[in-house]
Amino acid sequence: DAPTLTILDARLDRGIYGCGKLPRLADSVSASCELAARQPGHAAFLLVGDSHADSLKETMREEAARAGVGLRLMKENCALGVNGCTIGAVLADADRHGITTIILHAAPGMMKPEAAVALAKAASDRLISVELVEPVPIWNSHVPQMLYLARMSALPLASVPVQSEHSYQDSLRTLSDGLARLGAPPNLRLHPVGPIFCGTGQCLLTDAAGKPLYFDSNHLTLTGARMLSSVFGRIFSEPSKSPSALLYTEEH
Numbered sequence: 001d002a003p004t005l006t007i008l009d010a011r012l013d014r015g016i017y018g019c020g021k022l023p024r025l026a027d028s029v030s031a032s033c034e035l036a037a038r039q040p041g042h043a044a045f046l047l048v049g050d051s052h053a054d055s056l057k058e059t060m061r062e063e064a065a066r067a068g069v070g071l072r073l074m075k076e077n078c079a080l081g082v083n084g085c086t087i088g089a090v091l092a093d094a095d096r097h098g099i100t101t102i103i104l105h106a107a108p109g110m111m112k113p114e115a116a117v118a119l120a121k122a123a124s125d126r127l128i129s130v131e132l133v134e135p136v137p138i139w140n141s142h143v144p145q146m147l148y149l150a151r152m153s154a155l156p157l158a159s160v161p162v163q164s165e166h167s168y169q170d171s172l173r174t175l176s177d178g179l180a181r182l183g184a185p186p187n188l189r190l191h192p193v194g195p196i197f198c199g200t201g202q203c204l205l206t207d208a209a210g211k212p213l214y215f216d217s218n219h220l221t222l223t224g225a226r227m228l229s230s231v232f233g234r235i236f237s238e239p240s241k242s243p244s245a246l247l248y249t250e251e252h
Contacts, residue, residue: 003210004151010144010212011219013064015058017051019075025062029081031075031093035061038070043100046072046089051077051219052135059225060103060232072097079106081115087122094128101129103235106173107218108135113178120188129187131235133228135175136193137168137203138218147205147212160205165198191231 019033035057038044047053047060057073064071075095075129078085102123104116111132126142139146139161150160169176172194179190197203198211206212213224 001050003247004148006146006210007144007212009152010215010221012225014055014215014219014241015222017054017059019073028226030096031089032072032097033075034070035073036064036069036071039068042068043236044070044072044105045089045096045099045101045103046074046099047103047105048074048078048080048085049103049105050077050082050107051250052108053103053109054109055135055220056105056223056225056226056228056232059229063232064236067233069236072099072105079110079112080119081112082110087115087119089152090119091122091126091128091142094123095126097129101131101235103131103133103140105133106135111175113175116188117179117182117184119196120185124185124187128188131191133191133235134172134193136220137163137171137197137223139163139205139214140217142217143205143214144212144216148190148191163198163203165194165201165203168194168198168203191235193231196227196231 032046035047045064047057054073054077060071072093074085074090075084076085078090080087080090085167090102102119104111104119111134116132117132123130141161146160159231204213207223207227211223212221213227215221
């Protein structure tokens with residue numbers, strides 16, 4: 001039936017991983033690839049992160065094209081401060097392409113507050129701002145599989161996991177406490193996503209039409225990523241300008 005097919009389609013509701021072969025070959029020297037072309041007089045953005053950032057790139061590409069801004073993606077998996085993803089390498093690529101804003105996103109636990117603050121401080125000398133999109137809620141089980149088994153009555157509905165907004169916020173405690181302790185510089189802006197995914201008090205597994213928001217236990221489908229369109233639209237249209245120590249967007 002249609003609801004079951006909607007769940008099964010989650011495995012296809014995703015983009016090609018990374019930059020793809022052609023963009024890599026077109027610019028083999030650069031550490032990043034172009035996702036959206038920069039229109040004259042507009043800003044240029046660089047997306048830095050792990051596979052969680054990659055799952056957002058198609059929606060970000062759409063919003064960047066709509067805003068006329070340039071958008072690039074680091075070619076290699078790059079959770080800042082982890083496994084060789086260095087501040088120096090990110091800033092070198094930003095300098096190479098005239099980047100005005102760096103966007104950070106990664107899985108919970110992979111977003112290091114010390115690295116984010118250090119990057120923002122180093123980027124400040126270059127007049128580059130940093131936009132940190134909070135990690136999205138993740139689950140302990142394969143989401144489409146859980147939903148399918150529940151649909152087929154092979155799994156009791158009571159067995160489908162529930163994640164409260166409070167529990168999700170607890171998963172971000174290291175990040176939020178670290179930013180508060182370190183004192184983020186004025187060119188760093190934080191974008192909460194909890195109100196979007198967990199605004200009812202319970203975090204969502206599907207959208208209103210029953211489409212899964214994840215294609216596994218922790219990576220967003222294109223459907224899930226599009227729930228963040230307003231966040232990306234605001235990033236691309238309202239670069240951080242406030243002198244305050246840490247800006248929170250209006251959803252917080």
